[in-house]
Amino acid sequence: MYKWFKLYLLFSLVLQSACNGNNANDQPAPQLSDAELVDKVLAEGLNYPWELVLGPDNNIWMTERGGRVSRIDPETGAVTEVATIKEVEARGEGGLLGMALHPNFDANPEVFLVYNYNRSGTYTEKVVKYRYNGTSLVNPVVLVDNIAAANIHNGSRLLITPDLKLFITTGDAASPASAQNTAALNGKILRINLDGSIPTDNPISGNPVWSFGHRNAQGLVLVGTTLYSSEHGPSQDDEINLIQKGRNHGWPNVNGFCDADERAFCEENKVVEPLKSYTPTIAVSGMDYYNHDQIPQWKHSLLVATLKDNTLYQFKLSDDGNEITETNEFYRSKYGRLRDVLVAPNGKVYVATSNGSNDKVIEISRGN
Template sequence: MEKKIKILGILILILASGCKKSSKPPESSLPETAIDIQVLTQNLSLPWELVWGPDNMIWMTERGGKVSRVNPSNGSLNVLITVPDVKSIGEGGLLGMALHPDFSSNPFVFLAYNYDKAGTYTEKIVRYTYNGTTLINPMVILDNIPAANNHNGARLLISPDLKLFISTGDAANQATAQSLNSRSGKILRINLDGTIPSDNPINGNPLWSYGHRNPQGLVYVNGKLYSSEHGPDKDDEINVIVKNRNYGWPSVNGFCNESAEQSFCNANNVAEPLKSWTPTIAVSGMDFYNNDAISQLKNSLILATLKDQTLYQLKLNSAGDGIEETKELFRGTYGRLRDVCVGADGKIYVATSNGSNDKIIVLKGK
């Protein structure tokens, strides 16, 4: 009997071993693509926005007022215009930029910047036309956005249905984030000619969501609008932006996890973030990566941080409503990081924000 049991045990081990060999290895065991990191160009002054253009060039704003095209193959830079009425104070100046998706037929460049409006520091959205050499025919499509020397938001994004989303900060006046009549502390949504879409939450109002402190990243992926938002001394956030939702500021930081916050959240339809960081890392620009060139980064938000000086991968779940994993791609090497742009070639371009000899860094698969 004992001999039969031993033989049976050996057979079980053999069968188990055979099943293990024939099973597919888990995806996580596959080798990751090695990443090469280099400086593409330098001697920049506070770059703020990087956009991959339809001409396969990197379009860039610098806070002092310059709009340039950067060649991704050799880093050469062509200044298109220095916007004359930009006023750069503190963290203000020339900030966000978006290009019309059908650029060959509609060569429109949308800029968000701060200027002096009869003695009041103000932000506006201006649509320029690219004539192949410079930017011409400025048209103001939204004005009277409060500005300050910090908390200006000012990231721009055009959705597939041709709506322009604009992030605005509280402009150092916290209470305005909860006011539906203020353009501060909001995600705004307008048509590309500056008119207000008929399906916005409030008739004739550009408001789309509210209760924001200082959102500086916007990405639209698979029908979802993601934002990154600076917290005060705690709770930087990654949010999914939903029409007419309240994101809590200044009464709520991050999740509704304190008693006073819970009361406010229940009474005010507050949307909680996908992720928060305490202490804060100063989240800024981000983009979405879904290219085979660096396969381990697929289905991820790529996030630049200022205080933390780190480039992060935020791996999304299949539904896009959660972050499965957070990884550092590099830390501390290049100082403060302001924005991220993913090229059609699968390379990742990152702008620093140090105020002296700023750079564009490129990450590519080896």
């Protein structure tokens, strides 16, 4: 009996070891050590840069609010002008804003821009598609027009998804009520096809609105199939949002999370609460997603540039991306106001300042 008992114990230990994966092939991957961060000025002498996009030529494409589109060589920092959009009218926060390049740029060298201009005496925003001929932008085609503009709250970021849909953030243009009106283009995230037509699977038939109830979203990034935005609050409640198709994000009836006096509106209108809210505001702007081994401590994180707070924020995401689990701050007040952040495929990060005097693009890389 004792012999059989010993065999039973031995069998149990072997089985437990197998279930726990206690063999060399099942050991977890070694934890990567945190990287030392090294930052340097790549380019300077700029005037309110707004958007940074990595082009297929491995250059950083950049917009400046006054109307200039340029390419920056990431090796030398040399800035080459591609175009100056003469129609752009920079007024207050308005001017030349977001930019996106066609994902298959070699076959379709299309550049998408959103900017403010004077439309017969009315300050207006529009989205225009250009063609890049190798040296400059030509053949403009207007995709969306007659978006109300103002000295404040114009948005606007552009993002093209792998299924070739163009997302556009618009501000409320100082008219908060428009954010709740799905017939208006302001205070929204819009979604169109690359020819300007409206996708058949949009939430409202024949309508470019994808989500509404936004005040002034100036950051937009796609992680897998999940869309995130950063949005300016008034004097409180800047937001980091997970955008949901057809849903109401609350503004102006709700700021940040659904507080007691906002609860009834939230329930009645199925308002989506933010992942994170900041009071006092830090003025969140451009954002990108980091998931590279070069800076292991930033993996699976949103990186967000802030204006008032003069800081680059890291928001670590949960495995499913539905929560922010950790927040870290970098470069507070070192470079002033920060407008946009770009993550390159090689793991380097580029940040644009927004000080209005000798603005810069900063390169952040691994130092050890």
